[in-house]
Amino acid sequence: MSVRPAVESWGASDLAARVRAGNRASIARAISTVEAGGKASAELLKALHEATGRARLFGITGAPGVGKSTLVGALIAELRNGYQSVAVIAVDPSSPVTGGAILGDRVRMTQHVEDDGVFIRSLASRGSGGGLSLATSRVAEVLDAAGLENVIIETVGAGQSEIDVIDVADITTVVCAPGLGDDIQAMKAGLLEVADVLVVNKADDPMATLTVNQLESMLALRSDAGRKVPLLKTAARDAVGIPELADALNQAFEKLDQQGRAERRLQRMQRLLATVAGGIVARRLKATRGRRLDQLLTRMAAGELDVETAAVALLKSDVWRQD
Amino acid sequence: MSTSAQRPYRVLVSKIGLDGHDRGSRIVAAYLRDAGMEVIYTAPWQEVQALVRMASDEDVDLIGISSLATDHLLLPKLLEALRAADLGDLPVVVGGIVPDEDEQALIEAGVRRVFHPGSSRDEIVSTVAALAAEARIQRKTESF
Amino acid sequence: MRRQPSQLPLPGFDQARAEWRRAYGEQLPEERPIFNRSGIEIAPLYTPEHFSDERYMDALGFPGHGPMTRGIYPSMHRGRAWSQRQLIGLGVPEDYNRRLKRILASGGTAVSLIPCNSVYRGLDADQVDPLLLGTCGAVVNTVDDMDACFADVAVDELSTAMNDPLPFTLLALLLAVSDRRGIPWTKLTGTSNQSDYISHFVANHMFFRIALPGSRRILIDHIEFTNRHVPGWNPVSVVGQHMQQAGATPAEAMAFTLCTAVQYAEDCIARGMDPDTFLPRFTFFFDISISFFEEIAKFRAGRRIWARIVRQRFGARNPRAARFKFHAQTSGVDLTRQQPYNNIARVTAQAMAGIFGGLQSLHTDAYDEVLSVPTEHAARIAVCTQNILREEAQLGDVIDPLGGSYYLEHLTNETEALIESLIAKVDDAGGMYRAVETGLVQTMIGESAMRFQARVDNGEQTVVGVNKYRLEEDSDARASLKRPSPEKIEAQLESLRQYKKGRDSAAVQRALETLTRVADSENENVYAALVEATIAGATHGEVVAVLRREMGDGEPLIVP
Numbered sequence A: 001m002s003v004r005p006a007v008e009s010w011g012a013s014d015l016a017a018r019v020r021a022g023n024r025a026s027i028a029r030a031i032s033t034v035e036a037g038g039k040a041s042a043e044l045l046k047a048l049h050e051a052t053g054r055a056r057l058f059g060i061t062g063a064p065g066v067g068k069s070t071l072v073g074a075l076i077a078e079l080r081n082g083y084q085s086v087a088v089i090a091v092d093p094s095s096p097v098t099g100g101a102i103l104g105d106r107v108r109m110t111q112h113v114e115d116d117g118v119f120i121r122s123l124a125s126r127g128s129g130g131g132l133s134l135a136t137s138r139v140a141e142v143l144d145a146a147g148l149e150n151v152i153i154e155t156v157g158a159g160q161s162e163i164d165v166i167d168v169a170d171i172t173t174v175v176c177a178p179g180l181g182d183d184i185q186a187m188k189a190g191l192l193e194v195a196d197v198l199v200v201n202k203a204d205d206p207m208a209t210l211t212v213n214q215l216e217s218m219l220a221l222r223s224d225a226g227r228k229v230p231l232l233k234t235a236a237r238d239a240v241g242i243p244e245l246a247d248a249l250n251q252a253f254e255k256l257d258q259q260g261r262a263e264r265r266l267q268r269m270q271r272l273l274a275t276v277a278g279g280i281v282a283r284r285l286k287a288t289r290g291r292r293l294d295q296l297l298t299r300m301a302a303g304e305l306d307v308e309t310a311a312v313a314l315l316k317s318d319v320w321r322q323d
Numbered sequence B: 001m002s003t004s005a006q007r008p009y010r011v012l013v014s015k016i017g018l019d020g021h022d023r024g025s026r027i028v029a030a031y032l033r034d035a036g037m038e039v040i041y042t043a044p045w046q047e048v049q050a051l052v053r054m055a056s057d058e059d060v061d062l063i064g065i066s067s068l069a070t071d072h073l074l075l076p077k078l079l080e081a082l083r084a085a086d087l088g089d090l091p092v093v094v095g096g097i098v099p100d101e102d103e104q105a106l107i108e109a110g111v112r113r114v115f116h117p118g119s120s121r122d123e124i125v126s127t128v129a130a131l132a133a134e135a136r137i138q139r140k141t142e143s144f
Numbered sequence C: 001m002r003r004q005p006s007q008l009p010l011p012g013f014d015q016a017r018a019e020w021r022r023a024y025g026e027q028l029p030e031e032r033p034i035f036n037r038s039g040i041e042i043a044p045l046y047t048p049e050h051f052s053d054e055r056y057m058d059a060l061g062f063p064g065h066g067p068m069t070r071g072i073y074p075s076m077h078r079g080r081a082w083s084q085r086q087l088i089g090l091g092v093p094e095d096y097n098r099r100l101k102r103i104l105a106s107g108g109t110a111v112s113l114i115p116c117n118s119v120y121r122g123l124d125a126d127q128v129d130p131l132l133l134g135t136c137g138a139v140v141n142t143v144d145d146m147d148a149c150f151a152d153v154a155v156d157e158l159s160t161a162m163n164d165p166l167p168f169t170l171l172a173l174l175l176a177v178s179d180r181r182g183i184p185w186t187k188l189t190g191t192s193n194q195s196d197y198i199s200h201f202v203a204n205h206m207f208f209r210i211a212l213p214g215s216r217r218i219l220i221d222h223i224e225f226t227n228r229h230v231p232g233w234n235p236v237s238v239v240g241q242h243m244q245q246a247g248a249t250p251a252e253a254m255a256f257t258l259c260t261a262v263q264y265a266e267d268c269i270a271r272g273m274d275p276d277t278f279l280p281r282f283t284f285f286f287d288i289s290i291s292f293f294e295e296i297a298k299f300r301a302g303r304r305i306w307a308r309i310v311r312q313r314f315g316a317r318n319p320r321a322a323r324f325k326f327h328a329q330t331s332g333v334d335l336t337r338q339q340p341y342n343n344i345a346r347v348t349a350q351a352m353a354g355i356f357g358g359l360q361s362l363h364t365d366a367y368d369e370v371l372s373v374p375t376e377h378a379a380r381i382a383v384c385t386q387n388i389l390r391e392e393a394q395l396g397d398v399i400d401p402l403g404g405s406y407y408l409e410h411l412t413n414e415t416e417a418l419i420e421s422l423i424a425k426v427d428d429a430g431g432m433y434r435a436v437e438t439g440l441v442q443t444m445i446g447e448s449a450m451r452f453q454a455r456v457d458n459g460e461q462t463v464v465g466v467n468k469y470r471l472e473e474d475s476d477a478r479a480s481l482k483r484p485s486p487e488k489i490e491a492q493l494e495s496l497r498q499y500k501k502g503r504d505s506a507a508v509q510r511a512l513e514t515l516t517r518v519a520d521s522e523n524e525n526v527y528a529a530l531v532e533a534t535i536a537g538a539t540h541g542e543v544v545a546v547l548r549r550e551m552g553d554g555e556p557l558i559v560p
């Protein structure tokens, strides 16, 4: 399994076969390939496709520093106790200016590094929004095809804007920690809505109870208060509450029957398509210089054309032509 | 495909052996990040085998080890383990306090570059970028 | 704090100052402001408007009294020169013993013991790669090893400073050696250096760590135990050195060290201990950077603040409690690999700052620290540097000789204010333990490290031979390395095997079980059980393994 794929022998189907056989070096290389996107990525994903759909995809999100990585580390241990294989995609933000990133989530998962049943990969967000969801979901597909039974995706979610993880995961867990009052406010807007499971970590902190109470009352006020969202307390650093969390995740997953999963998958595809198509439109708009586009923009600026009408026109028309 | 050419270099920055002084490795990690690279940063005291595993799983283009005590003495073992894992083409550089006599031995063992205290930011960044680029061309990552 | 010039009863002052300003401005029409490493702006000239004698009694007073600014003892270096404490430790116990005897023969009374990094990681020799053994310090795992370190040396006639991080196994081994030799523990004197676990979490140094709550408990157990059974021992050395080495500014290093000492004192008080008893045994350990006046001001300000804290926060009345006793070491961070002999000049300047700052004990770095583990030749020059400063330059003849300098007094005041504001920040965060747990302190230090590095990178901060005055590499100063031979290390490993075979393994087993039980208990003294275990024959690695298992491993608290 340590044999690295010889470069010249690589073809999409060849690499796909090695990935499906669980060859670690090939999995690593395949992840780089799909992360980069493009033709090679498309071919590879196509070749992998029939092997996908088996893994359970768990998203873990929450504000910076709430203990997501520590929690993931503890969850790995719990899942490994049950002899399940686990992959982790740990996403950290890239600098918007330089594009560089320091990916440090692994620091909290050190104890699993030499376990053959665990595959941890750090991913930089490389810009925001749709790009991240797309890359992450492709990476998850590779890991799924490689036969990893669970794929845990850690992302930083600070509020409304970065809820990409739901574009990728079957089950989304939102983690908060005591003493982060502002974050809870922010969560009201976005994160709370997407949570299938809620966790208050750092339960060893005396303030934790207060946070739990706050969240409970917030849940009660939700528009879909009928949907029961489990709310758990953990102390990830001391591995407290982790079996309970694993149970809650199992249950949430089981509640999603075949049909539910298929539906969620379609929803995810839809969201992915929307974000990615949006990204393509934005990039092309930026790159296009032309008379027709100028006219469209001028009319909008003059108030002759409202934005919605213009957008519809844009999607239909041939303003893209460079002339 | 243009996106693949732009894919940032990925570098593993770590410490092996017994010492944990990490001021240097943090500063270097920040240098590389600011130069647009993706730095996989680990806690100190890594085992050789763990580093090999991380380098492979993370598909990095280069490994940078910081050593301020005598932990660089383990580098030949790291290089050996990388070769055994078929990662012999992965460049390894070291920064920190490395006596001249040891430097020679390290280079002979396959370490590509030794950075001494006082190495400038530019020197570190440009050397790492060049070695990573070379490694990536050799491995033709995205083409098959 | 700053006085209005018009209030100064100095005829002609205002006019002369205005004139000087004008003339100065003509010579230097455009000048960039200058800041020291702590971020305090440095003016070109200081005068009585910055400090005047009216404030003398409040701000300075007399050495050994009141604000303590001028020094903690009435006679300071004139009565007793600072101790010359060179940290040593290399190879196997026999190597250490040889070097120790040489130092004692040349008149030393204060010695130190630096163990190998494997000991710092909580491991016995048979648990690490033999390539690394004894390359940075002495391999000491067992009572036999400790006995060999001090063979033919009267341990009760020395002051021994041991780099002995939590859980303080080296002291336990020394106590076991004393038992063997029939020496009562009450006759031992020395210091547990590196006992400051908070600094290890902050600066992420070279030590293994027991998780914070366990560390907190064991330190206080250790203080309680030594106060009672080894009264001549200083159980705590609060360390600013790691933080400054990790990039804290001098003011930050002082502030966070004081906060740490406050935390430990509060923890002792919570245990019901009496500040008048335990505070006199607190000692401190600092880095001396080459920022000359800044360092002197740091020490003077720290002394003043500590005396105030001890009296006001803790209500201590024992005058010894207010003494800010500190050891200091010249900073290795300032030394360069380029043109290494220049380091001798740097160490000299750093040492002078420490001496003028009123230190009690000094380690001067060898010029080749940045090249390798110091060679004996370089270590001797480092010792001679101290001798020269003391006996040729006669720096110890006058107490606080720079006191009264307008600049230094003003800088001391400003530094004091800055330190106080940092202390307030940590207090607001719930104290040092909390501030470290949440990463506040680490973040601040990390940012300071980056800021300083950026100043070096852009040339604002000169480093001779590195970013200015560069030469083609001169490598003539590179010395040859001395590492223990593989045979020696193999012999050491064999002696560990023999030791384990020869001891009463049932007794060791029982003692380790007791240690386990005590570690799990609520309030029994863990350190007492650890000492018992080493006396029964347990090794360093064995007792550490128990504590790690029962109390948890301390993980790094922050990543960049």
Ligand SMILES: Nc1nc2c(ncn2[C@@H]2O[C@H](COP(=O)(O)OP(=O)(O)OP(=O)(O)O)[C@@H](O)[C@H]2O)c(=O)[nH]1
Binding pocket: A063, A064, A065, A066, A067, A068, A069, A070, A071, A105, A108, A156, A201, A202, A203, A204, A205, A234, A235, A236, A237, A238, C437, C556, C557, C558
């Ligand atoms: N007190 C307490 N601290 C915890 C707990 N879990 C994690 N922490 C600490 O919280 C800090 C942040 O933990 P991480 O796991 O890195 O948090 P994160 O959410 O992944 O952080 P980012 O990836 O930076 O957003 C670390 O110092 C952990 O040790 C817990 O249960 N209790």
Ligand SMILES: [Mg+2]
Binding pocket: A068, A069, A070, A104, A105, A154
């Ligand atoms: Mg994280």
